[in-house]
Amino acid sequence: xxxxxxxxxxxxxxxxxxxxxxxxxxxxxxxxxxxxxxxxxxxxxxxxxxxxxxxxxxxxxxxxxxxxxxxxxxxxxxxxxxxxxxxxxxxxxxxxxxxxxxxxxxxxxxxxxxxxxxxxxxxxxxxxxxxxxxxxxxxxxxxxxxxxxxxxxxxxxxxxxxxxxxxxxxxxxxxxxxxxxxxxxxxxxxxxxxxxxxxxxxxxxxxx
Numbered sequence: 782x783x784x785x786x787x788x789x790x791x792x793x794x795x796x797x798x799x800x801x802x803x804x805x806x807x808x809x810x811x812x813x814x815x816x817x818x819x820x821x822x823x824x825x826x827x828x829x830x831x832x833x834x835x836x837x838x839x840x841x842x843x844x845x846x847x848x849x850x851x852x853x854x855x856x857x858x859x860x861x862x863x864x865x866x867x868x869x870x871x872x873x874x875x876x877x878x879x880x881x882x883x884x885x886x887x888x889x890x891x892x893x894x895x896x897x898x899x900x901x902x903x904x905x906x907x908x909x910x911x912x913x914x915x916x917x918x919x920x921x922x923x924x925x926x927x928x929x930x931x932x933x934x935x936x937x938x939x940x941x942x943x944x945x946x947x948x949x950x951x952x953x954x955x956x957x958x959x960x961x962x963x964x965x966x967x968x969x970x971x972x973x974x975x976x977x978x979x980x981x982x983x984x985x986x987x988x989x
Contacts, residue, residue, distance in 0.1 A: 782831050785809040786853055794826035794984060796855035796896075798841060798889070799862050802904065802963060803832025818969035822977045826984065829853060837865045838881030845888045854896075857983050858889050859976065861901040863920060864961070870916045878916075879923035886929055897983045899976065900929050902939040906961045909949040940975045 785808075797803050807813040808830030814820070815828060831849065833840070841862050844850075862885050866878040886900050902921045907914045921941065930937045944955055951960055955968040963969050 782809060782833070783848060786829065786831070786850060789827075789829055790852040791854060792827070793829050793853050793855040794857065795823060795828040795980065796850070796853065796858045796893075797828065797830040797832055798845075798858060798860045798885070799832045799901075800836040800865055801832065801834030802864065802961075803830065803859075803861055804834050805962060805965075806830050806832065806969065808832065816965060816969055818965075818973040821970075822973040823980065826980075829855070835865055836862065837869075838862050838878070838885050841885050842881075842888055845885070845892060850892060855893055856896055857899065857980055858893060858896050859899045859901065859980075860885055860889060861903075863903040864906065864917070867903075867906075867913050867916050867920070870912075870920070875916055875919040875923050878920045879927060882920075882924060883927045883929060886935060890932065890934060896934070898932075898935045899979050900935055900937050902937065902941060904963075905941055905944055905951060908951070908960065936979055938975060938979060940972070943971075943975075 797806060804810055806819050807815040810833065815830065819828070863878055863882045866881055870878055882900065886898055889898055902924060903917045905914060905917055921939070929935050944952055946952055955964060955971055956962065957964055963972060
């Protein structure tokens with residue numbers, strides 16, 4: 782990924798940071814083009830995807846501080862992190878998990894002061910009553926108290942409610958059978974559609 786960043790120094794329209802949910806948009810780590818949902822909504826923009834499966838907020842912070850984004854100049858940075866921190870909430874508590882997301886956003890703002898940041902709340906996973914599901918819910922609630930969007934350059938995107946049925950269970954078509962990752966067709970199309978108005982507003986609909 783560092784090689785990919787070095788090969789793309791300078792202006793970038795969109796930078797994607799996160800875990801496997803971000804990685805699965807497609808990109809250099811898998812030697813794949815960005816997927817159909819991304820191409821449909823954002824194909825005209827220069828995008829760098831630095832998602833890594835299994836990544837926690839502390840891993841992303843380490844990368845940001847150790848040359849992982851050096852030399853690029855993004856206009857929009859989309860951050861979706863925190864899902865994998867749920868494995869450790871028993872040790873850390875949900876407040877620390879929420880602060881990890883906050884620190885990632887703060888770090889990105891410091892690295893790229895001109896860029897706008899879209900901080901995406903952690904997507905639901907598994908089912909109501911499952912510890913993972915409940916801890917994601919609590920972490921997202923803790924994120925609200927941190928008021929990330931009090932910074933005018935940060936927008937918080939919360940699409941949880943639209944990913945759930947009335948009883949709180951996951952909308953099956955949006956997820957793969959593991960009940961964590963997004964389905965390539967419906968899931969990523971839905972996510973891209975929700976990102977689009979925010980991205981277009983920031984980039985002004987201008988073709989690069």
